[in-house]
Amino acid sequence: MLNLVWLQTLVALLQHRSFQATADRLGIAQPTVTQHIRKLEEQLQVGLIVRGRTCSQPTPEALMLLPFAKSMLKLNDRAMRAIKGRNLRVGASSNIGIYMLPPYVRSFITAEQSPELDLVIDSNPAIAEKLENAELDVAVMEWWKPLDGFQARSWKREPLVLIVAPTHPFAQLAQVNPEHLAGMELIGGESGTGTGRLLDRYFPDGSATPGVSMQLGSTEAVKQAVKAGLGVSLVLASAVTEEVRAGSLCAIPFSGAGLNKELMIIWRVNPARPEQPPGFVNHLLGAGVRSYALASASHPP
Structure with a gap:
């Protein structure tokens, strides 16, 4: 050693x-x-x-x-x-960490007797690896592969929207459906977020599933490409709130039940207190949120 x-x-x-x-x-x-x-x-x-x-x-x-x-x-x-309870490290995939989590972090660290908190933002696969390697205490992610020794709870169901430039023909649509997207090429963002799995379920006929024309690596890059008229893409609705308000992008919801992504909170189980999640988990969840344990044999969301 x-x-x-x-x-x-x-x-x-x-x-x-x-x-x-x-x-x-x-x-x-x-x-x-x-x-x-x-x-x-x-x-x-x-x-x-x-x-x-x-x-x-x-x-x-x-x-x-x-x-x-x-x-x-x-x-x-x-x-x-x-061991001393002095520090809490929370990881988040890019979309969650940039667009959704900061207000929760601020309210947590301003509470009385809350521990020091570090927020780590990275790609979904990188956050999963850091959590497995004990570099993080809690992770908030778009997709998680269940592993023994960890627990997860559903945090939010966030709708996906189709984003287009204001001059795009789809900009006038109130909703989109599978027929609109069938065979289209979408601009891809961060990999490993589970969006592809959602599309596979949304398009049971695999031949109609949209393809990916570019893989830009981040939602910010995707938004800039869509603004420039290079194509259309799917993003979390919360990721384009400011652009929609400013009129630089149009966000079109999906018809029917929509296309929603389940965002997960994951943490390593403490053997001494297996039923007690970290305080930040309770802070995010509040009351009455559905929970379920994840085991290796479970199917990923």
């Missing part, structure tokens, strides 16, 4: 490039810094530092180790904070 103290010394040394400066920064003696590095090199059986006249330089092996060392130290810090 790699020693976290030795790794901390290595990371500091790679930052300061001086054994004495590293010792001063860590509050230890310079020979102790040398000892930590030597022990780490002996354990890994590779050289990590090349001493020079003016500064110390990392070897290629040290640079390879650096990101892993930083991740391990961050995870250690996360574990200590979690």
Whole structure:
């Protein structure tokens, strides 16, 4: 097992490039810094530092180790904070984190005795990975693959809308239906959000399911492309509130029951208190929200 103290010394040394400066920064003696590095090199059986006249330089092996060392130290810090209840890290997929979650975060952190909260916004797959790796306490996502050791609750059912430029022929429609979209090419946004699965269910005849003409990676990029007349797309209704109000985009709902996405709140189960969700989860849910446990054999939403 790699020693976290030795790794901390290595990371500091790679930052300061001086054994004495590293010792001063860590509050230890310079020979102790040398000892930590030597022990780490002996354990890994590779050289990590090349001493020079003016500064110390990392070897290629040290640079390879650096990101892993930083991740391990961050995870250690996360574990200590979690045990002491000092910090809460909440992750959100981009659309939720940008357009929906900030008011809830603000109301939570302004409440009395609420812990310090960090909000991490990334792609849906990246947030799922961070949650699995214990880099997050809670995640709010557009799609989640059930895993043992985690629980999830439905937070909101958010409608998807078709967005078009004001000059597009569809701009005058009050609603759209499968016939309008059959065979169309849509501008794609962030991958891994489950929109494709919704479309597959909405179009039981697979031959009519819309295709994707571009994969731009974010809703902001999609909105700009639609404004420029490059095509149309599907987004969460909350993601285009300002543009619709300003008249730069038209958001057209779906007919009938509509096309809705179930947004999920997921957290790692605390074995000591398995029935007690983190406080931020309760804050988001309020009262009377349907909940259900997710197991590996369950079907994803």
